[in-house]
Amino acid sequence: MSLYSFGLEPLSCHAWNKDRTQIAISPNSNVVHIYQKQGKEWTKIHELTEHSGRITGIDWAPESNRIVTCASDRNAYVWTLKDGVWKPTLVLVRINRAATCVKWSPLENKFALGSGAKLISVCYFEKENDWWLSKHIKKPINSTVLSLDWHPNNILLAAGSADLNCRIFSAYIKDIEDKPGPTPWGSKMPFGEVLLEYKECGGWVHSVCFSPSGDALAWVSHNSAISVANATQGKEVTQLTTGHLPLLSVLYVSETEVVAAGHDCCPYQFSYKGPGCLEFVKKVDISKQSSKGNMSAMQHFRNLDKKAITEEEETGLGSLHQNSITQLCILEGPKAKVEKFSSVGLDGAMVVWDFKH
């Protein structure tokens, strides 16, 4: 477990390169910073400045080494590294509201972009005209799309939205890929087909994540609950309400274990073994041992004078992060057996967590 602070600004989003030696972050502004790991420190090596609005999503494709960024200026750029410089290419996403999240597909031949325009823009590269095209998924989304995740088969796309619904769409683009085989979620998958629509999520769906096999989908919603839909059991949904503050990000670390984090500033581990068996396992954090050392008489009276208290008071939180965690990302290990994952938060810190199976 290690913490690195990137400054005082909240980190809106982050993405790692393939060998995890570089991290791309955005400090709540219209700029993306890329840092290179050097020993225990991180040094800034690039600054990507093309967006005019606050950056809301970054994703780094490991194999093709391309970065896609999206911002509140209704634009998305795909960045490619040429001669040590990142060059942007504008993507025509055709949205009239801010973009909220972006994710490369597993095969990296397309990416999905969620927006406040109540639609998802699935973008792919057209070689003939040398530009990025987009197709829209509009129905039946009724409000801002808050989160996206791709199924391992590169076709299905899960979307959590502010209309309190969690859906799975087909993002099959026949120009660039072959027809997909049937999955437990369904067999007919034309573009825009809805394979799952769960309406009673109870709150905004902040984050969605497919299990490593793709047969289950987990999401966290603003009513402090975590839910899992299981395709192999008739798409049955199990919801677990928690006594914590709402969770903002969810991540599968194995086929049955899920980690989620949010406004409580520390990650929690949950276990899903089947319909009706979603339970809380533990908090993934070591509580700070408050060092109540011997206070000098001078400090004792100073405390009494200034704060009218006789004991040393802890003003920081007991968790590693000092503010809400906004995003979790797999760091080491395959999707089915994650060894390490990273979290960034509103406190400007990035923490690497170890996970023991």
Add this chain to the structure above:
Amino acid sequence: MSKNTVSDRFRKVDVDEYDENKFVDEEEGGENQLGPDEAEVDSLIRQGNLMGALQAVLKNPPINTKNQNVKDRAEGLVLKVLSSFKSTDIEKGVQSLDKNGVDLLMKYIYKGFEQPSENNSAVLLQWHEKALSAGGVGCIVRVLTARKTV
């Protein structure tokens, strides 16, 4: 030219009415939800079976109905039961509820806060404290995010 720009009546037009894709909330018919059974709850209170009265009053919550009377009657009944508990028994009462029961109790407590009066504020605050330790802050978050409440 100045005459054209003087009127600001256009600012009062409700543009959402002209939106073709306007989202209309589904109206769910909750007419058959009548709220907790008043007779049953009253008899349980008179018998002194306060735990039973608590379970009974949290049945059939008028969540989906649009009938304000049903909701008010249910709230009044719940307050009656909550006030008849002894302070020391409140914790036991909360422990006897399951997760959904605690969430529902918290919804009624906050509904009661909306109409503070001499009698019920202190009682509600005591119940709130015990319900909070059982349900955590997540329980209060669910009261705030619930679209249809008691």
